[in-house]
Structure formats: C-alpha cells, structure tokens
Amino acid sequence: MSVVDELVENLVERNAIKLNGTLTVSLVEGGLAVKGRLLSTLRDQKKGKDLLNVDIPVDAQVRVSEVVIPLPQIR
C-alpha cells in the first residue's frame, strides 16, 4: 500500500462531512428551480475538531419538457 493510499484511507476514515442548510424547490415556467444555501463542515472525528467549512450557494434550474399522457382505453 502506497503512502498516498494510507493517507487517503486515514483521511476518509477519520473525517465526516456535516451538511446544514435549506433548499427551496419551486415550479417555474418550463421546469424546476432549486435555490438555497448549504453549509458543509469537514470534521475530524478522532480529534473532535472541525477542519474545513464550505459555504455552497445553490441556484439551479431543471428544465422539464411537456409531458404527454395518452388517455387509457376503456375495455
């Protein structure tokens, strides 16, 4: 096992990511809009210490085309 592998393994095993925040999903013309803010914290679980805070603003739009639903036949 290489040094890098061990490093990654230790980092992964020791750390956890915590997510906080609120996203708002709303319907807009032709699709969905997702807006909000996520706060991510990388925490060293052995030391019980926060290592990294990341502020992630989210402003995404998903386009959904027209959905055609054929009416069911009566048998």
Place this chain on the structure above:
Amino acid sequence: MSDVKAFIDTVGTDVTSVAVPRIDTLAAAISDTALNQYGPRVSAFANELAKDVIKDLSVNVRDFMTALIQELCQRYRPEILGELHARIVQGGVDLTGQGVKLDLKRQDTGAVVASLDIPIAIRINVSDLAVTLRDTTIKLDVVR
C-alpha cells in the same frame, strides 16, 4: 239612504256576532272528527295502497331496468380518445386536453353513434417546497 245603510250594518254586525262563533264551533268539531277518526283511516288506506303499488310494480320496474341496462351495454361501447398534456408553469402545472372526446360506438359494427368533445384545461397550483438539512452527516468508508 244613510238610515238604511246603518240598519243593514247593525243587522250584519249582530248576525255576525251570533253566527261566527257557531260556525267556528262547527268547523272545529268537523276538523276534530276528521283528524281523529277519518285521518288515520285515510292514512292507513294510503299506506296500504302505496305498499301494494310498490309491491306489484317494483318487480316489473326492476326487470325492465335490468333488461334495459343489459341491452344498452351489449349494444354500445364507450371509448375515450385523446391526450393530456402536462406543462410546468410558474407556481403550478397546467393540464390541457388535446382531442379528448367520448365516443359511443355500436358493439357490432363499431360505428360511432354519438361523440362528445370534452374540453380539459386544469391548473394545479403547487406551492414552494422547502428542504432543510440539519446536521446531515456523510461518513466515508474505504473500500479494501
């Protein structure tokens, strides 16, 4: 003339004062008798008559309706045609019918007997959805 009119009025008033209570008494007596004696008899007769009519005719009506429904179902076949188009718009979903119609066809020949166009235009309002993450922990695991 005024004396004659006063005379007639006086006689009328007197007759009224004597006759009206008697007529009231007679009316009350007839009413009581009718209510207490004839009313229940008429009511009982009407009840029996209604029961007999329903008893005699209900079978005929039931058989007629059953046969009619069976014949109609065997003779005709309903068919719904068309499409629904769903489109997302600001704050909701628009449902629109395209060529939606109800055809009533003959079972044997398939010929359309009657056709009913059904216009559909529905707006479903959808309010904003809030997703809140509170201390959501992502733990990573090494694949060995």
